[in-house]
Amino acid sequence: MLLVAIAAEVIATTALARSDGLTRLVPSLITIVFYCFAFWCLAIVLRTVPTGIAYAVWSGFGSVLITLIAWVYYGQKLDVPAMLGLSLIIAGVLVINLFSKTAAH
Template identity: 45%
Template sequence: MIHGAAVAWIWLAAAILSEVAATSALKLSDGLSRPVWVLASALGYTASFGCLALAFRHVPLSIAYAIWAGAGIALVTCISFVAFGERPSAQALAGIVLIVAGILVLRLSPGA
């Protein structure tokens, strides 16, 4: 059986992935004009918040939220480059590197 804290990290990963999928669907909704993508986005955000709430059972709010937001930013940037041809500037990439570094520091900190 998996320990509750380990399951919380799985919930956090699911929250991140569903938020990234929802944000990508929101882009595909073309300003909320394509109902299927609007629905996909709404379902993805609902799933993300539900998974995030479950992660909060064992992961501190400040840690979970920072990782959720930071990882989401980094992954959405990658997806926007690959799927939508959006090229981030050098400054944006530097910022994302700092975000990822911050996530690692938070995750590896005592009490995380």
């Protein structure tokens, strides 16, 4: 369910970037609907996963996905420090999920 929440948040954020300050109807509606859905999914996750762990995974994985979408589809440039930072985020999410006893599996 956390992956569904992350995917919904990534869709919402991508649409938000295309909404022109929430002035374009379709991207604005996509943003609102998918953010609501993402938070609903996250609320369900928080029943069983500690808030800090869930939010670390949510924000880390979401940030990496948003950046990859911007790089692949919108031509955003990534320099070496940006790629290194994204790699560290991925490593952090993996450490939490693979080794932490506080993360629910």
